[in-house]
Amino acid sequence: MPLLIVFGGLPGTGKTTLARGLARRLAATHLRFDTIAQSLKAAGLAVRPTGYVIANALAADNLRLDRTVIADCVNPVLASRIGWRETALRCRARPVEIEIVCSDPAEHRRRVEDRVADIEGLILPNWDEITSKPYEPWDQNPLVLDAAGTSIDRLVEVGLRCPQDGAQRLARLISHSEVSTKFFGKFSSGARAGCTRSLRNCSVIVLSVRPSGSPKAQVRSLH
Secondary structure (H helix, E strand, O other): OOEEEEEEEEOOOOOOHHHHHHHHHHHOEEEEHHHHHHHHHHOOOOOOHHHHHHHHHHHHHOOOOOEEEEEEOOOOOOOHHHHHHHHHHHHHOOOEEEEEEEOOOHHHHHHHOOOOOOOOOOOOOHHHHHHHHHOOOOOOEEEOOOOOOOOHHHHHHHHOOOHHOOOHHHHHHOOOHHHHHHHHHOOOOOOOHHHHHHHHHHEEEEEEEEEOEEEEEEEEEEO
């Protein structure tokens, strides 16, 4: 079953760099929304929703070839996220949603201000534009990677541990962290198999990287 790895997150958090790193390691197709959007703008066409329609169509073509696809986009609203899920369903692919955040506002702003466009004609948004645009909360809890104080190379290594085998790898990662005793410990052994389903409704899984380079999983309750 092919994977459809869908990124989300504000500009300047490191999505494209991480998506490229994962694409190289997984020999996956990298679909960059900025490339599609700028091509539409250059042709005098509206970007939304046309850009996401094109991106989903290209993803579907590759998924039908059993290729892993990485969708590199801000993915700011529920409609765009549902669109990717429907594409995965139509193509019998396994969707993996990853949100990239930068929990340190100063570092995030520095990244935004230091960025240089690598697409001809693309005008990058400034800090005020990024922070003022709407970004809807996720209706389902994605895998959250925090780029603050962490190199993209390390995030690539963390990301590789989860998408390749989907929820099973994520469950194994959690079972070897301190979360297993703090969160899963309250369940009987017979109920632990269903814990990952419960997480979708009550928690956000946050992966970061310790200075040693080993991953750390945290479960943050939403209640």
